[in-house]
Each structure stands twice: as structure tokens, then as C-alpha cells.
Amino acid sequence: MSTAAKSLTRQKDIKKVGIIRPIGVLYILFAALTATLGIIGSTVINARRNIADPNYWPSLYHRLGLDAATDRFLATEQMTTMPDYLPDGFVRLPSINDYAMPESFLPYFFYILISFALLRLAIGAMSIVFGGTPGKGGILGLFAKIDLWFVIPIAVFILFFFNGFSFMWFPIISIIPCMLLLHGSAKTDTRPGSAARSEARTAKIFLIPAFLGLSFMTYIPLAAVFGISLFDWRVPGPSPEFVGFSNIIALFSSDNFFWDSVWLTFIYSILAVFLGMVYSMCIALLLNRKIPGRVFFRTAVYLPFIIPAVSSMLIFRLIYSHNGVINNFINMFGGDRVHFLFESATIIPAIAIIAVWASGNIIVIKIAGISNVPRTYLESAEIDGANAWHRFWKITIPCMSPIIFYNMLMSLITNMQVVVPSLMLAGGGQAGQTVIPREIRFVAYELYQTAFSRGGWMGRAGAISFMLFILIGILTAILFVTSKKWLFYEGGGPA
Secondary structure (H helix, E strand, O other): OOHHHHHHHHHHHHHHHOOHHHHHHHHHHHHHHHHHHHHHHHHHHHHHHHHHOOOHHHHHHHHOOOHHHHHHHHHHOHHHHOOOOOHHHEEEEOOOOEEEEEHHHHHHHHHHHHHHHHHHHHHHHHHHHHOOOOOOHHHHHHHHHHHHHHHHHHHHHHHHHOOOOOOOHHHHHHHHHHHHHHHHHHHHOOOOOHHHHHHHHHHHHHHHHHHHHHHHHHHHHHHHHHHHHOEEOEOOOOOOEEOOOHHHHHOOOOOOOHHHHHHHHHHHHHHHHHHHHHHHHHHHHHHOOOOOOHHHHHHHHHHHHHOOHHHHHHHHHHHHOOOOHHHHHHHHOOOOOOOOOOOHHHHHHHHHHHHHHOOHHHHHHHHHHHHOOOHHHHHHHHHOOOOHHHHHHHHHHHHHHHHHHHHHHHHHHHHHOOOHHHHHOHHHHOOOOOOOOHHHOOHHHHHHHHHHOOOOEHHHHHHHHHHHHHHHHHHHHHHHHHHOOOOEOOOOOEO
């Protein structure tokens, strides 16, 4: 390379790194802002906690030598005019008219802000020091990512636990230096493969909204449920008391109905999934043929899926009742009437049939899957002498195995969380009955009863919910592991 070319390259590198130092100065300014907010917040919280203490004002007057003021204070009960800042140990948010979080957690947020300020101060100093050195973009990019992962949970905490959106300006503007440093560090990163890393970085930035949505809807509620399970918390009742894993351990006691409900839910789920897979495949095969009125029949089998679950249960409660259609048909041939929703031998199959009847979405997906089975495979097998069963079992099923796996997985997860049958078919479907048969006390129903109908034991309900998540996770993992032996893709080989 000639001297002129080297000089030109050097000038380009200097121009690229020139944007890093101003970003470092911006980081230091944001560090000062963050530290100020953290110090002010922690000071105000501690002061307000002291003010809410009934002994605060008398002790303050006593230290100042104002004993007469102390007597007047106690006599007039001025503490009754103090704001109800921390009732029952929780911070109250008027916007949601509820207690949002344990009061003792709030000061830690401001301590985290102070730590965050120190991190930003260090990043700003590194940006100024390394800002004139080409090739340091990788290190600065790493710290920019760490800074971004601090900003995201801070924004989530503010969104959930601060009243309104008055403080959301802080995480919004805090993203600005992160994005600038990520952009600047990418330009100064001279390591091999910088173009690929730049594309990956851009993809991750665009994935942030999806990640936040998943966090709000899944990760944060799951973490909150686990946190609630660690407290003995009754609503309404006294302040939550930390008990560790006692609520989860109590589920394993012999006098607890939890594991009986787990077994009933598991039996129901396996039966509903198996019958649903067989029924949907049979209907999909029939409706994939060229028959008169095929569009009408496809619509008819899909409609039960869009009917509200409560309406479906009401319809089948009438059908299964003692004077329902099925019992009238049985009685017509001299048989005895059957309490389908009250007898142990029939209640779970009866409810599983309702789930199978409402599996119109699975049928539609399988119709599309059957239509996409390569015709060349079927024609080749037919030429080789394979009959209809062999073509179905050896070609159609393997080609549809990804679709079958997806439907099986989603059906298993859905049926493990079933609760509507327990609520709607209570008392065997008989009018005026309030008895809940043990055979339909599913896990989700036990969760509902524990949280809302048995004294509001939120800690115990959180333990049940978390254990249900663990059980569904185990069943899902088993399904994924066993699927490697039968799941095939057209690209070749097992998944």
C-alpha cells in the first residue's frame, strides 16, 4: 500500500473514532443525571418512611427539647392526618387502586440507579480514553450492550411500579447514548466479520420491541408468580410474610389435593389430545377429497372452535344432563339413564369429547398440511404397488409430522390449563347443585379456588401456578425429546 493510501486510511479511521469522545461526554452527563435521581429518590423514600412512622414526630420533638409540642401532638392525634403512604407494607398506586409491591423493595431501585450511574461514568471515561484509538469498537460495543440491558429492566420496573408515566422519560432518553455508542463502536470495530456483527446488532435492535412484549406478557408475570409464592399473603389480610419455599413444599403433603388434581388434569389432557389428533386427522382426510359441499362442511367443523367456551359448556351440559338428548336416546332402547357429569367413569371422557368437538383449528391446519404433501411421492408409491394405507402411513404421516407435532404440543399446553369445565359443569350439570366432583377439580380450578374462593391465599395460589408451569415445561421437554424419533422434515433426516 502506498504512503498516500495509508494516509487516507488513517484519516478515515480518525474521522470514525472522532464521534466516540462526544458520546463519552454525553455518557458522563447522563451518569450525573442518573446519580442525582438515585440520591434524591432514596433520600425522599427514607424521609417519607420516617414521616409515616408514628414515633418519628414525638422523637424529633424530644430531641429538639420541645416536650410540650410532643404532648400536644399526641393529644390531638395529628398522625391521623398523615397520608396513608405504606399501608400493610405495600406501596399504593392510585392509578390502579391497588398495592403494587412490597415497600421494602422500592429503596433498592434507587440504589440500583446509583450503581447504574457508576457504570455509565465508567463507560463515559472509557469512551473518552479509547475514543482516539481505532480498533477499540468491540470493547465499547460490549459495554454499550451491558448498558442497554440495564436500561430495559429499569424501564420495566418504572412502567409497572411507578404511578402513571411521569417517570418514563428517564428510560426513554437513557436509550439515546446506548444507541449512539452502539452505532459509533460498530464503525470503529476493525475485527474480521464486522459487517456480519453489524447486521446482527441491527437485528437485535429491531427485536427489542418483540422481546419487551414477550417480557411483559410472559417472563415478568412468571417471575412475579414465583415471587408471590415465597410469601404467606392473604387478601384481604395482614402484611405478606416471607416464608421461602414453604408454600411449594406444602403442595407435596399427603393431605393436599394438588397432586390428585395434577393426575386428573394429566389424564384428561392425554385423552383430549389423543382423541383430538385422531378425530382431526380423520376429518381432514375426508374434507381433503373432492366431495359435494366441501366448503360447507369445512365451515361446519370449524365453527365449534370460534364458539365461546362458556356457550359450548352450557350446550353440552344440557346434552349430558339426566333428561338430555343422549339419556333420552339411551332410554328409548330400554337403557338406564347415566349421570355423565357426575360418575367417575364417564365425567372425564365426556369433558374430553367437548374439547375434541371444538378442535376446528387443528382440522383446518391439517387440511392445509395434507394438501401440501408432495404428489410425486404419492404417485411413485402408487406405481410401486403401495395401497392407500401404506401411502398414508409411510408418506402422508411423515410429511405431516411437523404439523402433527405442533398441534400436539399446543393442545397439550392448552388442555393442561383447562378450567372452564370445572366452573361450568359443577354439580354434574344439575340445576341448583353446587357440589364440585373431585374428577373435574383440575389444577387451574384449584388455583382459582385458592386465590379467589378460599380466603384469597395468594402465596399458595402462586405456588400452584408455578408448579403447573414446571409440570407443563417437563411434559413439553419430554415431547421434544421423544419427537426426534418420529419427526421428519422434507429437507431430510430427523429433526
